[in-house]
Amino acid sequence: MPQLGLLPRRAWAALLSQLLRPPCASCTRAVRCHSQGTRDLSPQQMVVREKILDLVVSCFKRHGAKGMDTPAFELKEMLTEKYGEDSGLMYDLKDQGGELLSLRYDLTVPFARYLAMNKVKKMKRYHVGKVWRRESPTIVQGRYREFCQCDFDIAGQFDPMIPDAECLKIMCEILNGLQLGDFLIKVNDRRIVDGMFAVCGVPESKFRTICSSIDKLDKMAWKDVRHEMVAKKGLAPEVADRIGDYVRCHGGESLVKQMFQDPRLSQNKQALEGLGDLKLLFEYLTLFGIAKKISFDLSLARGLDYYTGVIYEAVLLHTPTQAGEEPLSVGSVAAGGRYDGLVGMFDPKGHKVPCVGLSIGVERIFNIVEQRMKTFGEKVRTTETQVLVATPHKNFLHERLKLIAELWDAGIKAEMLYKNNPKLLTQLHYCESTGIPLVVIVGEQELKEGVVKIRSVASREEVAIKRENLVAEIQKRLSES
Amino acid sequence: MPQLGLLPRRAWAALLSQLLRPPCASCTRAVRCHSQGTRDLSPQQMVVREKILDLVVSCFKRHGAKGMDTPAFELKEMLTEKYGEDSGLMYDLKDQGGELLSLRYDLTVPFARYLAMNKVKKMKRYHVGKVWRRESPTIVQGRYREFCQCDFDIAGQFDPMIPDAECLKIMCEILNGLQLGDFLIKVNDRRIVDGMFAVCGVPESKFRTICSSIDKLDKMAWKDVRHEMVAKKGLAPEVADRIGDYVRCHGGESLVKQMFQDPRLSQNKQALEGLGDLKLLFEYLTLFGIAKKISFDLSLARGLDYYTGVIYEAVLLHTPTQAGEEPLSVGSVAAGGRYDGLVGMFDPKGHKVPCVGLSIGVERIFNIVEQRMKTFGEKVRTTETQVLVATPHKNFLHERLKLIAELWDAGIKAEMLYKNNPKLLTQLHYCESTGIPLVVIVGEQELKEGVVKIRSVASREEVAIKRENLVAEIQKRLSES
Numbered sequence: 038m039p040q041l042g043l044l045p046r047r048a049w050a051a052l053l054s055q056l057l058r059p060p061c062a063s064c065t066r067a068v069r070c071h072s073q074g075t076r077d078l079s080p081q082q083m084v085v086r087e088k089i090l091d092l093v094v095s096c097f098k099r100h101g102a103k104g105m106d107t108p109a110f111e112l113k114e115m116l117t118e119k120y121g122e123d124s125g126l127m128y129d130l131k132d133q134g135g136e137l138l139s140l141r142y143d144l145t146v147p148f149a150r151y152l153a154m155n156k157v158k159k160m161k162r163y164h165v166g167k168v169w170r171r172e173s174p175t176i177v178q179g180r181y182r183e184f185c186q187c188d189f190d191i192a193g194q195f196d197p198m199i200p201d202a203e204c205l206k207i208m209c210e211i212l213n214g215l216q217l218g219d220f221l222i223k224v225n226d227r228r229i230v231d232g233m234f235a236v237c238g239v240p241e242s243k244f245r246t247i248c249s250s251i252d253k254l255d256k257m258a259w260k261d262v263r264h265e266m267v268a269k270k271g272l273a274p275e276v277a278d279r280i281g282d283y284v285r286c287h288g289g290e291s292l293v294k295q296m297f298q299d300p301r302l303s304q305n306k307q308a309l310e311g312l313g314d315l316k317l318l319f320e321y322l323t324l325f326g327i328a329k330k331i332s333f334d335l336s337l338a339r340g341l342d343y344y345t346g347v348i349y350e351a352v353l354l355h356t357p358t359q360a361g362e363e364p365l366s367v368g369s370v371a372a373g374g375r376y377d378g379l380v381g382m383f384d385p386k387g388h389k390v391p392c393v394g395l396s397i398g399v400e401r402i403f404n405i406v407e408q409r410m411k412t413f414g415e416k417v418r419t420t421e422t423q424v425l426v427a428t429p430h431k432n433f434l435h436e437r438l439k440l441i442a443e444l445w446d447a448g449i450k451a452e453m454l455y456k457n458n459p460k461l462l463t464q465l466h467y468c469e470s471t472g473i474p475l476v477v478i479v480g481e482q483e484l485k486e487g488v489v490k491i492r493s494v495a496s497r498e499e500v501a502i503k504r505e506n507l508v509a510e511i512q513k514r515l516s517e518s
Numbered sequence: 519m520p521q522l523g524l525l526p527r528r529a530w531a532a533l534l535s536q537l538l539r540p541p542c543a544s545c546t547r548a549v550r551c552h553s554q555g556t557r558d559l560s561p562q563q564m565v566v567r568e569k570i571l572d573l574v575v576s577c578f579k580r581h582g583a584k585g586m587d588t589p590a591f592e593l594k595e596m597l598t599e600k601y602g603e604d605s606g607l608m609y610d611l612k613d614q615g616g617e618l619l620s621l622r623y624d625l626t627v628p629f630a631r632y633l634a635m636n637k638v639k640k641m642k643r644y645h646v647g648k649v650w651r652r653e654s655p656t657i658v659q660g661r662y663r664e665f666c667q668c669d670f671d672i673a674g675q676f677d678p679m680i681p682d683a684e685c686l687k688i689m690c691e692i693l694n695g696l697q698l699g700d701f702l703i704k705v706n707d708r709r710i711v712d713g714m715f716a717v718c719g720v721p722e723s724k725f726r727t728i729c730s731s732i733d734k735l736d737k738m739a740w741k742d743v744r745h746e747m748v749a750k751k752g753l754a755p756e757v758a759d760r761i762g763d764y765v766r767c768h769g770g771e772s773l774v775k776q777m778f779q780d781p782r783l784s785q786n787k788q789a790l791e792g793l794g795d796l797k798l799l800f801e802y803l804t805l806f807g808i809a810k811k812i813s814f815d816l817s818l819a820r821g822l823d824y825y826t827g828v829i830y831e832a833v834l835l836h837t838p839t840q841a842g843e844e845p846l847s848v849g850s851v852a853a854g855g856r857y858d859g860l861v862g863m864f865d866p867k868g869h870k871v872p873c874v875g876l877s878i879g880v881e882r883i884f885n886i887v888e889q890r891m892k893t894f895g896e897k898v899r900t901t902e903t904q905v906l907v908a909t910p911h912k913n914f915l916h917e918r919l920k921l922i923a924e925l926w927d928a929g930i931k932a933e934m935l936y937k938n939n940p941k942l943l944t945q946l947h948y949c950e951s952t953g954i955p956l957v958v959i960v961g962e963q964e965l966k967e968g969v970v971k972i973r974s975v976a977s978r979e980e981v982a983i984k985r986e987n988l989v990a991e992i993q994k995r996l997s998e999s
Contacts, residue, residue, distance in 0.1 A: 070596070070631065071589065071592075072589065072592065072593055072617055073615070073617060075589035077589070077628075077632050077636075078587040078588075079586060080584035080585055080586055083584070083585035083586055083587060084585070098901070098902050098931060099926055099929065099930070099931045099932070100926070100931075100933070101903045101932075101933035103561035103564070103900040103901055104561055104564035104568070105558065105559055105561055105564055106558065106559040106564060107558050107559075108552065108556035108558070108664050109556075109590060109621075109648060109650070109664060110553055111552075111553065112551070115551070128612075128614070129611070129612040129614065130609055130610070130611055130621075131609075131610040131611060131612045131613075132612075133610065133652060134554070134652065136553055136554060138553050140590075140611075147558075150551065151558050154551045162561065167590060169590070171614060183589050183590060183591075191936070193936070195936035195937065196936060196938045199915075199936040199937075199938075200936050202919075206923065206926065210926065210927075321919055324923065325919060325923045326923055326927075419584040419585075420582050420584055421579050422582045434680075435805055438680075438683075438802055438805040438806060439805050442687065445580055445581070445691065446691075448580065449580070450579060450580045450582065451581075451582075452582035455674070455676035455680040455681050456676065456677050456680075457680075
């Protein structure tokens with residue numbers, strides 16, 4: 038028994054809990070400090086993130102979207118029966134006051150709730166925000182339990198496939214803009230998926246669960262998916278094999294035409310509707326100049342329950358494995374589809390508002406960009422400071438404080454060391470290690486002459502300028518660089 | 519009993535639950551749709567928010583801060599014993615997998631955890647993020663259970679009061695920048711508060727709980743606070759009255775000097791330390807040119823447990839009640855202080871990292887600005903669209919699609935109506951109602967001549983330009999406006 042007298046009781050308790058704690062699952066530390074599947078973002082990571090999010094949001098704005106936000110948690114009843122088999126992954130809050138709440142699982146369902154509750158019939162909006170899913174975290178693949186989503190959606194009754202084509206155009210613009218390498222967008226239609234199930238002989242009650250299995254084809258081999266459908270979900274083997282023939286099909290616009298001729302599929306009304314819309318979609322994609330990026334893929338099913346029409350998913354064709362770069366398995370980097378029934382689920386009278394949208398998998402994109410920067414040893418500045426206010430002499434704190442306030446008030450990004458008497462060398466090193474380009478130096482000589490020195494960190498050149506011209510001179514230099 | 523046969527069972531259940539639901543506490547709708555104290559943010563609100571956050575963040579960056587982020591929830595044990603009497607307001611998550619989690623209550627404690635876990639000894643960072651508190655929501659005053667915080671903190675062992683003075687400078691820059699009207703920053707020091715308690719005869723075990731009472735002085739009258747301290751917290755009436763004499767004191771630098779001479783306070787070592795630091799602080803604030811905005815106020819206590827030194831809180835001196843504007847009670851709009859012990863609570867060996875920081879109460883600021891805009895009938899554009907691609911003729915969808923893709927690819931913000939054959943008037947009305955300044959028009963005549971028309975929505979002037987010069991011409995016009 039340790040001598041409790043040596044340390045206060047609370048310190049012992051803390052020490053013991055430290056010793057008994059398992060290692061952290063989210064970082065490399067020996068004691069657990071994060072909830073599973075969550076992590077902090079360092080300043081370096083934030084800089085990369087900000088650049089990527091800026092590009093994504095400016096594309097959304099280019100297409101006329103408005104911003105909006107919804108709370109992090111919703112009444113649980115608002116989220117139930119919207120996600121299908123994934124619902125179990127929702128985070129619930131403890132009942133602390135009679136309300137049953139859950140953290141939002143995506144940004145689409147809260148958007149649909151917003152439209153219904155405000156009786157909005159038409160809206161083009163984007164939403165960047167965190168969502169939470171209790172998935173088993175496999176951090177190497179870039180899957181976290183807390184992650185950021187960037188969504189763009191078009192709600193409203195419009196002529197067919199025009200908003201849908203724009204969603205695919207946006208995905209192309211963003212993936213081109215991010216320069217992640219070559220990509221492909223798989224498209225399909227829920228009505229074709231359901232039609233295919235029907236003509237293959239899947240009982241209607243099993244449509245959604247078989248759809249969830251098919252959705253795993255990008256991560257699992259066909260034989261494993263087949264096994265799941267037959268052994269776990271009770272599908273007849275011959276039915277599974279018929280599905281297998283279809284889901285191997287992928288191609289361009291010509292495959293749409295081919296499927297119109299398919300002896301079984303062409304007998305199904307739903308499938309024909311889906312094929313008709315895909316034909317129109319390809320027409321518009323050709324006008325947008327992006328048809329060659331799009332592949333009609335019968336294996337694409339999308340896991341979420343709420344899709345009703347066209348669905349799509351963008352995949353990188355090869356992960357960027359240039360000289361020395363480790364390959365990184367990333368899966369899809371953007372996805373979406375049409376969900377015409379979701380808003381109606383929130384409306385007391387069931388009034389529908391057709392919607393189509395997309396979500397950018399920014400978390401995976403962050404990982405790719407970070408890994409690439411690591412491989413190439415790229416560094417980013419984590420601050421934007423333009424000027425360090427420095428002194429070579431003791432007892433110049435007051436002068437530095439007056440100077441820096443003047444710079445701040447003029448909108449110049451400036452720092453100083455929080456020491457009464459820092460060494461000049463320490464101050465210059467600080468500029469070099471943090472990338473500050475200019476130093477303003479005030480010392481005894483300068484004070485006497487009514488000047489300050491401006492030093493360029495890169496060239497080490499120094500010039501003396503009049504104290505009263507300091508702000509103008511710095512602004513001039515910054516606008517030139 | 520309703521005839522269940524007429525509607526599907528699920529529809530009946532939905533209908534019943536709608537009927538039984540109480541009205542929503544967060545909005546004006548008849549059915550409950552939001553969790554208490556949370557709300558959606560409309561595109562209009564988002565535009566106001568973005569402008570305010572931009573101003574705040576650019577000030578933080580001007581002072582050399584790096585960005586960072588932490589998860590929305592933490593292991594509950596990380597947050598306990600940090601907030602004092604407010605801890606009961608934390609949102610806990612349901613135990614769904616053996617981890618006890620809570621939503622973050624502020625951004626300061628996660629920052630301290632981050633520093634300790636990563637053994638960071640020095641850091642200047644900002645953090646913009648949501649936090650959650652189960653306070654009884656009084657929405658008119660701008661208090662929500664989910665709200666945004668904007669924090670700036672300086673961690674590290676530095677010479678006294680230099681970072682502290684910078685925090686106050688930042689608060690002034692932001693409040694000046696936002697043009698909310700005149701403001702005042704109250705400062706005090708926890709050591710002066712504790713010293714005052716000691717010399718008044720408060721038992722040490724009651725310091726923190728009496729501190730919480732004193733903190734309510736901005737919302738409650740002295741006699742109610744006195745009653746709480748005496749009747750509920752068991753303080754002797756004469757002790758309460760002695761405190762009462764002190765907390766009525768407020769003034770500038772001269773009050774600091776006066777308190778140095780106070781017969782009781784000057785006998786207390788802690789209080790003297792605090793007064794010494796405040797004297798130095800006022801010296802630096804004078805150099806920064808902001809001393810006149812600062813008031814030494816002995817009634818300022820700050821509710822949170824973790825403060826150890828200087829504390830401050832900014833209040834608007836009068837809510838902006840110009841012609842016709844309704845007065846809005848807002849309380850403090852920014853606050854902060856020094857917390858030198860918090861990081862040590864997370865370090866296994868108790869190593870301390872001194873910190874000082876501030877938090878901008880943006881939620882209240884949003885409310886003030888929104889209310890002002892409402893009063894003055896100010897409208898904001900919620901999109902940034904520069905060009906509408908339109909046509910006066912039928913069957914011009916293909917031309918519009920080609921045209922708009924060209925604009926998007928050139929980075930121009932463009933929209934079109936999602937109709938095969940929209941009316942020209944509808945298209946022009948859309949520009950007027952959403953503030954789009956330019957229309958690109960393509961019709962039969964234009965197509966034949968290889969031109970397009972550019973129309974200015976404001977002046978209604980139209981000019982025909984060559985199709986191939988379209989992008990350049992629009993870019994020219996946009997750069998001129």
